[in-house]
Amino acid sequence: MAKRRLSKQQQHRIQKIQAERTRRAGKREQAIAAQRESGELGSEQSGLVIAHYGQQLDVEALEGQHQGKLFRCFVRANIDSLVTGDRVTWCEGADNTGVIVARQERHSLLQRPDNFGQLKPVAANIDHIVLVIAPEPEPHDNLIDRYLVAAENTGIPAVLLLNKADLLTDRNRDHIDALLDRYRHLGYEVLEASAHHPDAHGGVITGLVKDRTSVFVGQSGVGKSSIIQTLVPDRELKVGALSESTGKGTHTTTTARLFHLDCGGDLIDSPGIREFGLWHMTPAEIEFGFREIREVIGHCRFRDCRHQGEPGCALDEAVAEGRITPERLHSFRRILQAMEEQQARGLKLS
Ligand SMILES: Nc1nc2c(ncn2[C@@H]2O[C@H](COP(=O)(O)OP(=O)(O)OP(=O)(O)O)[C@@H](O)[C@H]2O)c(=O)[nH]1
Numbered sequence: 001m002a003k004r005r006l007s008k009q010q011q012h013r014i015q016k017i018q019a020e021r022t023r024r025a026g027k028r029e030q031a032i033a034a035q036r037e038s039g040e041l042g043s044e045q046s047g048l049v050i051a052h053y054g055q056q057l058d059v060e061a062l063e064g065q066h067q068g069k070l071f072r073c074f075v076r077a078n079i080d081s082l083v084t085g086d087r088v089t090w091c092e093g094a095d096n097t098g099v100i101v102a103r104q105e106r107h108s109l110l111q112r113p114d115n116f117g118q119l120k121p122v123a124a125n126i127d128h129i130v131l132v133i134a135p136e137p138e139p140h141d142n143l144i145d146r147y148l149v150a151a152e153n154t155g156i157p158a159v160l161l162l163n164k165a166d167l168l169t170d171r172n173r174d175h176i177d178a179l180l181d182r183y184r185h186l187g188y189e190v191l192e193a194s195a196h197h198p199d200a201h202g203g204v205i206t207g208l209v210k211d212r213t214s215v216f217v218g219q220s221g222v223g224k225s226s227i228i229q230t231l232v233p234d235r236e237l238k239v240g241a242l243s244e245s246t247g248k249g250t251h252t253t254t255t256a257r258l259f260h261l262d263c264g265g266d267l268i269d270s271p272g273i274r275e276f277g278l279w280h281m282t283p284a285e286i287e288f289g290f291r292e293i294r295e296v297i298g299h300c301r302f303r304d305c306r307h308q309g310e311p312g313c314a315l316d317e318a319v320a321e322g323r324i325t326p327e328r329l330h331s332f333r334r335i336l337q338a339m340e341e342q343q344a345r346g347l348k349l350s
């Protein structure tokens, strides 16, 4: 999404929303102080944000007599935005409620742009991004690279998981092996599994997610839901769907939700996370996102080299020496071009 300047009307609306937030935060602070004084709030303890609903969050107690239980919590006004996966310090209140008083440090953060192109946090403390691909729908370098560029820019390691390995045949195997090999050469971990036959692949999927916090991303139809169903007990998935159906009827889950897996480890999932990376990226992000291109890009003869065949372009040299594959260079150029076109369209619209 291209960054746009806000109209007067939009600015006015945002100011109104902010004023309303400040007013509500003030009321909340008063309520919290009152609870504190009347001794209704317990002592500070650690918790984990399981889901986020507007002004409220579901926090799981990580210690004490209620360990593992969920509490509907409000947030102290002075804490910046909390997301699913955040570790927090909170105090228990009455009737399964609580108050979050601090956010603990995060080791990673997934962010995505909002409608105005501003990055917004989505989920925290993720250990790896599992990029799911499959023989069908046929995988394309370009799409894989878009996800990888986004992953590289978060600093969170990405792993490629080829699902539907049962659909590998003599006809598609060579093409897919060559594709996967290119990513192995770049240093990415590449695994093969099948959500339909999880045991046929020696527990690859459970081995991958065990004792870590994972997110699954990838194109529609590659089998993300099917994989998640093998990992998360039915009852948990149902609870997740139910928590969304407050008041205005059930709607598709938009909130990121953390699930504890039977095999150990956690999974954070939401429709937004699954499409992670399919948005506008800047040229600098794209350059950084290709790890082998990032290495050589400063060495072009011309400072303003556009890497489209200019003399002395370090990328062409690296391809000639076999340090960059022609497929990745092609993909790099296509993504740059696509983003330029998207930007041009975005600017025309505003
Ligand atoms: N043969 C085979 N089919 C699979 C496997 N995993 C999933 N499928 C099928 O692939 C189709 C798509 O699976 P989903 O799990 O819905 O894929 P998804 O990635 O969640 O798709 P979206 O919800 O659109 O993002 C379904 O018909 C599944 O039954 C597998 O390991 N082998």
Ligand SMILES: [Zn+2]
Pocket: 300, 305, 306, 307, 308, 310, 312, 313, 314, 315
């Ligand atoms: Zn160049």
